[in-house]
Amino acid sequence: xxxxxxxxxxxxxxxxxxxxxxxxxxxxxxxxYWYRQTLGQGPEFLTYFxxxxxxxxxxxxxxxxxxxxxxxxxxxxxIQRTEQGDSAMYLCASSLPGQVYEQYFGPGTRLTVT
Amino acid sequence: xxxxxxxxxxxxxxxxEDVSMNCTSSSIFNTWLWYKQDPGEGPVLLIALYKxxxxxxxxxxxxxxxxxxxxxxLNISASIPSDVxxxxxxxxxxxxxxxxxxxxxxxxxxxxx
Numbered sequence: 001x002x003x004x005x006x007x008x009x010x011x012x013x014x015x016x017x018x019x020x021x022x023x024x025x026x027x028x029x030x031x032x033y034w035y036r037q038t039l040g041q042g043p044e045f046l047t048y049f050x051x052x053x054x055x056x057x058x059x060x061x062x063x064x065x066x067x068x069x070x071x072x073x074x075x076x077x078x079i080q081r082t083e084q085g086d087s088a089m090y091l092c093a094s095s096l097p098g099q100v101y102e103q104y105f106g107p108g109t110r111l112t113v114t
Numbered sequence: 115x116x117x118x119x120x121x122x123x124x125x126x127x128x129x130x131e132d133v134s135m136n137c138t139s140s141s142i143f144n145t146w147l148w149y150k151q152d153p154g155e156g157p158v159l160l161i162a163l164y165k166x167x168x169x170x171x172x173x174x175x176x177x178x179x180x181x182x183x184x185x186x187x188l189n190i191s192a193s194i195p196s197d198v199x200x201x202x203x204x205x206x207x208x209x210x211x212x213x214x215x216x217x218x219x220x221x222x223x224x225x226x227x
């Protein structure tokens with residue numbers, strides 16, 4: 001399968017713990033995006049990378065959130081000191097250079113903070 | 115911020131029926147996309163539209179980029195059970211940053227009991 005992959009698929013954590021998610025984009029895609037989706041809503045943009053450069057961050061991305069893409073391939077999203085309001089599906093997407101709007105999504109990581 | 119209003123919020127389909135849904139905004143959009151999402155999965159890209167008035171098909175699906183650039187429409191012809199799911203419109207607003215897609219809240223398609 002050559003689609004976007006995300007790990008883990010599900011994560012349950014206690015409030016206050018740190019969590020990290022990984023995204024592996026489609027191999028020839030140089031742009032990588034993170035979105036958050038809560039129940040009954042569409043995905044909301046968090047941040048995106050072009051190669052290893054983080055080009056934009058949403059106001060939704062509080063200082064407890066950090067994303068990296070050190071070698072321009074896979075990316076990680078870390079949430080520190082999780083809160084119950086962080087419970088959501090975290091989606092990763094990637095796109096080809098020159099086709100930045102055609103974003104292909106992974107299956108997501110479902111985070112539950114207890 | 116910009117909002118996309120999807121209509122209807124939900125609808126029931128019977129196999130063989132045609133389905134229509136739309137997405138509107140008060141802002142002008144450069145690009146419109148339609149995605150389908152199944153429970154527990156990520157959205158799957160169905161159709162991308164780039165020009166006002168553009169009409170694009172993907173099998174039984176047809177989508178149009180409204181001429182005002184503030185709306186888009188998706189039609190599904192001769193629906194089948196696997197069409198059930200949530201359909202999202204998404205777009206890149208004129209003057210907005212590249213890569214930041216704005217999504218609607220979705221139209222949920224279910225099978226008629």
